[in-house]
Amino acid sequence: MAENRNLKVVRRLIPCPNYDAAGTEQWLSDMASNGLMLQTDGFFLGIATFERTAPQRVKYRMLPANKNTSFWSSDNGEPDTEEIELSKEFGWEYVVKRGEFYIYRTTDMGARELHTDKEVQALAMKAMRKRQWEYLLVSLPLTLLYLWLVFGSKLFVSMIHVGTVLYSLLAFSVLWSLVETGVRAIKLLKLRKQMLDGNLSEVANGWRNRAWGYHIRSILGVMLSIAAIFLFLIVILKSSAYVDYIPQSEYTGNPPFATMEDFLPGGTRKLVNMTYGNMNTVREWRDLLSTVNCEWDEVAEIVHSDGRRLSGGLEVIYHETRTEWLAKRVANEYLLKGKQEKEYEALELELEGMETVYAYSSNLHFPCIILQKGNKVLFARFYTSGAESVRPELSEWANIMAESLRNE
Numbered sequence: 001m002a003e004n005r006n007l008k009v010v011r012r013l014i015p016c017p018n019y020d021a022a023g024t025e026q027w028l029s030d031m032a033s034n035g036l037m038l039q040t041d042g043f044f045l046g047i048a049t050f051e052r053t054a055p056q057r058v059k060y061r062m063l064p065a066n067k068n069t070s071f072w073s074s075d076n077g078e079p080d081t082e083e084i085e086l087s088k089e090f091g092w093e094y095v096v097k098r099g100e101f102y103i104y105r106t107t108d109m110g111a112r113e114l115h116t117d118k119e120v121q122a123l124a125m126k127a128m129r130k131r132q133w134e135y136l137l138v139s140l141p142l143t144l145l146y147l148w149l150v151f152g153s154k155l156f157v158s159m160i161h162v163g164t165v166l167y168s169l170l171a172f173s174v175l176w177s178l179v180e181t182g183v184r185a186i187k188l189l190k191l192r193k194q195m196l197d198g199n200l201s202e203v204a205n206g207w208r209n210r211a212w213g214y215h216i217r218s219i220l221g222v223m224l225s226i227a228a229i230f231l232f233l234i235v236i237l238k239s240s241a242y243v244d245y246i247p248q249s250e251y252t253g254n255p256p257f258a259t260m261e262d263f264l265p266g267g268t269r270k271l272v273n274m275t276y277g278n279m280n281t282v283r284e285w286r287d288l289l290s291t292v293n294c295e296w297d298e299v300a301e302i303v304h305s306d307g308r309r310l311s312g313g314l315e316v317i318y319h320e321t322r323t324e325w326l327a328k329r330v331a332n333e334y335l336l337k338g339k340q341e342k343e344y345e346a347l348e349l350e351l352e353g354m355e356t357v358y359a360y361s362s363n364l365h366f367p368c369i370i371l372q373k374g375n376k377v378l379f380a381r382f383y384t385s386g387a388e389s390v391r392p393e394l395s396e397w398a399n400i401m402a403e404s405l406r407n408e
Contacts, residue, residue, distance in 0.1 A: 010036055010050045013218075014043065015211030018099030021062035023210070028105070032058035038103070042096040046218045061092070061114055062101040087114060154333035156289065156326060160319060164288040170231040173224035180221065245281040248298060253284065256292065257318050257378055257404040260300050263397050264310040264390065267302035272311075274299050279313070290330075292320035310392075312384035316401075319377045331356045331372040334379045338368060349394060351402045359394065369398045373405040 012031070016023040028038055036050035037058070043049075065079070079102050084094045091111035092104040104114060159167040248271060261269050274280050283295040296316040303309050317334075321327045338344060341362035349359035349369065356372035366383040380401050384391045 008052055009039070010052055011047050012036070012050065013215055014046055014048050015208070015214055017214055018101060020210075021064075021101060024098070024101075024103075025060040025062055028060040028103070029058055032056055032060075032105075038095055038105070040096050042103075043098050046222065056107060057109060058105050058107055059109065059111070060095075060103060060105045062098070062103050063114060065097070065100045065102055090114065154337055156330050157333045157337070160287050160290045160293060160321075160330070163285075166231050166234065169224075169227055173228035173231075176221065176224050177228075244285065245278050245283045245295075248280045248282055251282045253282070255282070255294055255296055255316075255318070256320075257294075257296070257316055257380075258400045259296070259316075260298055260302055260310060260312070260314050262400050263382075263392055264302040264304055264308060267304040267308070267310065270301050270303065272299045272301060288322075289326060290319045290321045292318070294318045308390055309386070309388050310384065311386040311389040312382065315381040317379040318404075321375045321377065324375050327372050327375045327377045328356060330377045331358070331370050334358075334370045334377070335360075338362065338370070347394065349398055351395075351399060353406045354402055359398065367394050369394075369401065371398075371402055371405055373402075376405045378402075378405060 014024075015027055018024070031038070031050060032053075033055055035053055035055040037053045037056075038060075039049045039051050041049060065077070077097060079094060079097075087094060087104055091108045092106045092114055095103045095105055097103065162170075261267060271280050278295075279297050279299050281295075281297055285293050287293060294316070296314070296318070298315075299313040301309060301311045319327070319330060321330060335358045338358075338360050341364075343361075343363040343365075345361050347359035347361060347367060349357055351357050351371065354371050354373050356370065358370040359367060361367050364381075364383075366381050368379065368381045371378045371380075378401060380398075382392075382397055
C-alpha cells in the first residue's frame with residue numbers, strides 16, 4: 001500500500017524493546033533521515049508517533065533513568081528540570097521517556113555526549129536493573145497467588161473444571177509476563193556490561209534484523225495480556241454466577257451415576273425449593289482431558305408408597321477422563337482437596353471392584369466418597385435431614401454410587 005505523504009502525523013510499530021537502547025537510538029535516527037521526527041508524546045502501546053519533516057540528520061540518546069519512571073512516581077517519572085536544562089546547554093533536547101530510559105536528541109553532530117562517564121551510566125543501569133529484579137520478586141508471589149486464587153492447588157481438577165484450553169492460555173499468559181520480566185532484567189545486565197566495554201555500536205546496527213521477532217513478541221504479549229484479563233473474568237463469572245448450570249426441574253438427561261431416588265427405590269422425588277447457590281442444578285460439559293463431566297447438586301425428598309421418607313441432599317461430581325492414569329490423578333486431587341478442609345477425618349470404606357476408594361468427613365460433618373474405576377471418577381457428598389428421614393449407612397449409599405462405575 002502506498003503511503004500518504006500528506007499526513008502530518010505518522011505512526012510506526014516500534015521495532016526494538018525498551019531495553020535495547022542502542023537499537024532504538026539508531027532506529028529513531030534512521031526515521032529522522034527519512035523525514036520522521038519523534039513527537040513528545042511519542043510512545044504508546046508499542047507504537048511511536050512521528051511528525052513529518054524534511055529529512056535531516058539527528059542523533060538520539062537513551063539515558064538510563066536514575067529514578068522510578070512510572071506514572072505514579074514523583075513528576076510522573078519525568079527527568080528533573082535541572083537535568084533537562086543542563087542537557088540544553090550541551091545542545092540536547094529532551095523528547096520523551098520510554099520505559100526506564102529518557103530519550104534526548106540533537107541535530108548537532110558535534111554536540112558533546114551526555115554523561116560520557118561510562119561508570120556514571122553503569123551506576124544508573126545498575127539501579128534500573130535492581131528495580132527490575134525487585135519488580136520480579138514482587139510480581140512472582142503475586143502471580144502465584146493469582147494462579148492459586150483462580151485454579152487452587154489441584155492442577156488436573158482445575159483444568160477440567162475451568163476448561164483445559166482456557167486454563168492453558170491463562171497460565172501461559174501469566175508465565176509469559178514473568179519470563180519477559182526476567183529477560184528484561186538479564187538484558188539490562190548485559191547492556192550495562194556492553195556500556196562499560198563500549199560495544200553498543202554492534203547492537204545498534206542490528207535492529208532491522210531483530211525487528212520482526214520483536215513485533216511478533218510484542219503482539220503476542222499484548223494478546224496474552226488481554227486474554228489473561230478476559231479469561232480471568234470468565235473464570236470468576238463461571239464460579240460466582242454459576243454459568244452453564246441448569247435447574248434440575250428442567251433437566252431431561254440421564255446422569256451416569258446414582259441419585260437420591262436410587263437410595264430409596266420406588267419412591268417419588270420432590271425437589272426442595274432452593275433459591276441460592278447452585279443447589280438443585282446440573283452442569284454437563286466436555287473437555288480435552290475428560291470427555292464426560294457432570295456436576296449434580298440435589299436437595300430433595302423421596303417419598304415411598306409404604307410411607308418411608310428420605311430427605312437430604314446429594315452432591316456429585318463425575319468425570320470420564322482420557323486415560324486411567326489421569327482418572328487416578330484426579331481422584332487423588334479430590335482427596336487432597338478434602339484434606340484441606342477443616343476437621344478432615346478419614347473414614348473406613350471398602351467397595352468391591354473399585355481401584356480407588358476414599359471416604360472422609362470434614363467440618364460439614366457430611367460423609368464424602370471418592371471412587372475411581374478405569375477412566376471413571378466420582379466424588380459424592382450425601383447428607384440426610386429431618387427426624388422422619390431414613391438414614392442409609394455410608395457403605396450402603398456408597399455401594400449404590402459405585403454401581404455406575406462398575407457398569408461398563
